[in-house]
Amino acid sequence: MSVVMRSARMNLRIAEDVDAKIRRAAQASGMSTSAFVARAASTAADEVLADRQVFRLDPEQWEQFVALLDRPARDLPELRNALDLRDRLAGS
Numbered sequence: 001m002s003v004v005m006r007s008a009r010m011n012l013r014i015a016e017d018v019d020a021k022i023r024r025a026a027q028a029s030g031m032s033t034s035a036f037v038a039r040a041a042s043t044a045a046d047e048v049l050a051d052r053q054v055f056r057l058d059p060e061q062w063e064q065f066v067a068l069l070d071r072p073a074r075d076l077p078e079l080r081n082a083l084d085l086r087d088r089l090a091g092s
Helices: 016-028 033-052 059-070 077-090
Strands: none
Touching: 016 033
């Protein structure tokens, strides 16, 4: 069994009700509060960063990608209608 050394520390201020909820969830998961919070934060970070990661393309894929970026925009009536509706509902 390998041991992971944890040396980084985080401190945060949260509302008492949030603290209590996190502690209950950690206990229900059979985890320490620290492990529970670290796992939840890491999962959330993965989701946020998922589309901001480096991706690699071979030369042919790169050319296809650039061609797609360079092509003229297409009119998508359904999207335009949805955006118009959103703007009307938001009062823009």
